[in-house]
Amino acid sequence: MPTREHPRTFRVKSLGCQMNVYDGERMAELLADQGIAPAVDGQDADLVVLNTCHIREKAAEKVYSDIGRLVKAGGDNPPMIAVAGCVAQAEGEEIMARAPAVGMVVGPQAYHRLPAMIAKALRGERATDTDMPADAKFAALPPRRRVAPSAFLTVQEGCDKFCTYCVVPYTRGAEISRPFGELVAEAQRLVEAGAREVTLLGQNVNAWRGEDAKGCATGLDGLIRELAKLPDLQRIRYTTSHPADVTDGLIAAHGEIDKLMPYLHLPVQSGSDRVLKAMNRSHTVDGYLRLLERFRAARPDIALSGDFIVGFPGESEAEFGETLRLVEAVGYAHAFSFMYSPRPGTPAAAMNGQVAREVMEERLQRLQAALGRHQLAFNQASVGSRCAVLVERKGKKPGQWLGKSPWLQSVFFEGDAAIGDLVEVELAAAGPNSLAGELLVPAAA
Ligand code: SAH
Numbered sequence: 001m002p003t004r005e006h007p008r009t010f011r012v013k014s015l016g017c018q019m020n021v022y023d024g025e026r027m028a029e030l031l032a033d034q035g036i037a038p039a040v041d042g043q044d045a046d047l048v049v050l051n052t053c054h055i056r057e058k059a060a061e062k063v064y065s066d067i068g069r070l071v072k073a074g075g076d077n078p079p080m081i082a083v084a085g086c087v088a089q090a091e092g093e094e095i096m097a098r099a100p101a102v103g104m105v106v107g108p109q110a111y112h113r114l115p116a117m118i119a120k121a122l123r124g125e126r127a128t129d130t131d132m133p134a135d136a137k138f139a140a141l142p143p144r145r146r147v148a149p150s151a152f153l154t155v156q157e158g159c160d161k162f163c164t165y166c167v168v169p170y171t172r173g174a175e176i177s178r179p180f181g182e183l184v185a186e187a188q189r190l191v192e193a194g195a196r197e198v199t200l201l202g203q204n205v206n207a208w209r210g211e212d213a214k215g216c217a218t219g220l221d222g223l224i225r226e227l228a229k230l231p232d233l234q235r236i237r238y239t240t241s242h243p244a245d246v247t248d249g250l251i252a253a254h255g256e257i258d259k260l261m262p263y264l265h266l267p268v269q270s271g272s273d274r275v276l277k278a279m280n281r282s283h284t285v286d287g288y289l290r291l292l293e294r295f296r297a298a299r300p301d302i303a304l305s306g307d308f309i310v311g312f313p314g315e316s317e318a319e320f321g322e323t324l325r326l327v328e329a330v331g332y333a334h335a336f337s338f339m340y341s342p343r344p345g346t347p348a349a350a351m352n353g354q355v356a357r358e359v360m361e362e363r364l365q366r367l368q369a370a371l372g373r374h375q376l377a378f379n380q381a382s383v384g385s386r387c388a389v390l391v392e393r394k395g396k397k398p399g400q401w402l403g404k405s406p407w408l409q410s411v412f413f414e415g416d417a418a419i420g421d422l423v424e425v426e427l428a429a430a431g432p433n434s435l436a437g438e439l440l441v442p443a444a445a
């Protein structure tokens with residue numbers, strides 16, 4: 001690689017889960033701290049960070065088309081390209097071999113070392129860093145300065161569950177929990193930087209364990225209780241949780257902490273016990289339903305969300321039918337559903353009975369139709385009620401605002417408000433993906 005000039009502008013493009021979005025924000029802050037400015041919308045950047053996702057084949061392949069596009073658009077003066085995220089972790093060497101335009105490959109646990117890698121790239125050397133030092137990066141990152149009203153806070157990383165279809169345990173490593181005090185301090189800084197809502201993130205967020213200020217062992221509910229004491233923090237959410245890590249304390253927290261929003265994202269993946277076993281999910285359908293019942297007993301208005309995979313190897317039509325039955329039984333407010341994608345190195349990729357693509361497509365369509373029906377019904381059921389809406393941004397129409405209800409529904413309304421306000425809205429009309437509301441009273445200061 002030739003030597004080059006120090007980049008003046010950067011762009012970070014994040015794909016994948018919310019944890020990647022969080023990492024992308026932290027990388028942007030780190031680059032800004034190095035005196036590199038975010039590129040203006042529509043203009044080319046001198047340094048582009050592709051923060052990638054490896055979860056399904058389509059997501060993983062996207063990195064190569066993105067690199068091709070950047071090289072083409074750059075002509076004689078292509079940008080410095082860094083590949084970060086889970087594809088970097090999983091396929092770093094392959095990327096370096098396949099894409100000579102890439103100067104840096106940096107894994108999700110090593111991005112705090114980007115400045116040193118940029119220095120190397122300036123000397124014309126390509127650099128790969130996919131080490132996984134436990135919790136080193138957070139201490140090395142600059143403090144948060146300005147954030148949106150709804151901010152992410154990664155509290156837990158990695159996964160020890162080894163579902164047979166999933167790459168996350170390989171790309172993100174073993175489960176680690178960030179220390180209690182560090183998280184309380186970061187949440188405090190997020191609030192000072194403008195956050196009114198914090199979403200605690202983890203690949204298995206409810207596997208978070210720590211010691212509180214008194215040195216007592218505590219779980220996610222203890223952390224939530226502490227964060228709820230921050231006066232200007234109005235809402236707390238968490239995602240993604242795993243059924244095996246749900247505790248009595250977490251369920252109880254939903255009934256006791258007003259700031260903890262009535263929303264639970266608890267992926268189930270399949271409605272068939274045989275498939276769940278083959279997936280190594282460590283829960284049964286019945287066990288999952290019993291957990292949901294307990295959450296509903298603690299917080300009757302809790303909105304439920306889940307993840308589903310159709311076409312896992314060996315899934316029969318009858319087993320898929322069990323997933324549809326589960327969807328009818330639960331009545332999800334929202335859900336994500338995917339066609340199974342065989343991932344290199346995972347046990348499921350080598351299993352017999354891989355399901356034909358057309359069959360998966362047809363099952364996904366039926367599942368999404370059912371989930372869509374429930375989502376619309378959930379939204380329609382809220383019409384006529386009043387709720388608090390956290391204003392996140394302006395809408396497309398003049399005078400229009402967009403915010404979130406406690407149940408994570410997008411709500412549009414017009415009137416006198418500002419980003420970051422918590423306003424009272426009457427919900428007037430519902431669509432599949434959003435609601436229209438009428439502003440009642442401005443938030444009390
Ligand atoms: N830790 C979380 C989510 C991890 S990834 C959990 O266990 O629930 C987000 C979702 O992607 C998963 O819940 C699953 O539904 C989906 N997913 C993961 N691997 C996949 C694969 N190989 N093919 C299709 N979907 C997959």
Ligand code: SF4
Pocket residue numbers: 159160161162163166167168169203204242
């Ligand atoms: Fe993947 Fe399963 Fe871990 Fe979720 S719990 S990240 S699906 S291995």
Ligand code: F3S
Pocket residue numbers: 015016017018019020052053054055085086167168171172203
């Ligand atoms: Fe994708 Fe990595 Fe998140 S594989 S879903 S970016 S943990």
